[in-house]
Amino acid sequence: MKREETRPDYDWARDAEPIYTFLGIYVAAFQAMEGVLDQILVLAGGWQARLATLDRLTRMSNADKIEAAKVVALEGPRFARAQDIPGWDMRIETLSVNLVAERLRRNGILHASYMLRGVELGLNAIRTHRGRRKGAMQVDQEVLSRARMDKILTEVATLSLELSQVHLQLVHLVEDEPEDAVGLDADSW
Numbered sequence: 001m002k003r004e005e006t007r008p009d010y011d012w013a014r015d016a017e018p019i020y021t022f023l024g025i026y027v028a029a030f031q032a033m034e035g036v037l038d039q040i041l042v043l044a045g046g047w048q049a050r051l052a053t054l055d056r057l058t059r060m061s062n063a064d065k066i067e068a069a070k071v072v073a074l075e076g077p078r079f080a081r082a083q084d085i086p087g088w089d090m091r092i093e094t095l096s097v098n099l100v101a102e103r104l105r106r107n108g109i110l111h112a113s114y115m116l117r118g119v120e121l122g123l124n125a126i127r128t129h130r131g132r133r134k135g136a137m138q139v140d141q142e143v144l145s146r147a148r149m150d151k152i153l154t155e156v157a158t159l160s161l162e163l164s165q166v167h168l169q170l171v172h173l174v175e176d177e178p179e180d181a182v183g184l185d186a187d188s189w
Contacts, residue, residue, distance in 0.1 A: 015120040022149040023109070029156045030106050033099070036160075036167050037065040043174055044072035044079065062103050070096040073170065081173035095166060098159055105152075107131075108140050124148075 038057050045053035060068070073079055073092045082088055112129040119125055129140045142148065 016116050018146060019125040019144060025153055026109060026156065029160055033160050033163055034062055034065065036163050037069045040069045040167055040170060041072065043170060044076045046078065066096060066099045078175045079170055080175055082170055095162055102159055
């Protein structure tokens with residue numbers, strides 16, 4: 001079998017840099033959003049219960065955190081002022097749906113295989129994610145052109161901004177915590 005030759009100036013770090021940059025920015029942006037979810041849940045639990053809340057957060061999946069943040073934003077007693085804002089319910093529901101969709105996309109990006117052959121020639125990377133849904137194998141594949149990577153990062157930035165705005169509103173509208181508060185009951189979210 002004849003060994004394939006690459007260009008003499010081939011450099012993986014240089015030629016694959018756009019895909020590596022995209023993956024790094026994407027992971028950092030997603031993790032920052034998860035950090036905001038954590039902040040919302042700590043705020044909902046109150047200062048007195050922060051250590052218990054932080055401990056609980058270490059055992060929660062991202063899906064659990066999204067659902068818990070939705071519940072406290074819509075029903076949490078410390079966020080009653082926010083719940084009085086017209087359209088708040090729809091805003092939180094929409095945000096939750098978008099966070100779940102991003103979580104699924106994150107899984108497709110991080111648990112994928114990447115074909116990088118040809119990037120040295122200017123070709124795009126190809127992402128392939130195989131998984132199971134309803135007992136059947138599902139294959140999700142996409143060409144990661146610079147335009148596609150930019151679009152994904154723009155969508156994540158937009159979602160991150162919306163989540164950050166909701167968090168900021170909650171910070172400003174949170175009900176004061178009594179001195180003897182013990183935080184939310186562990187079964188409340």
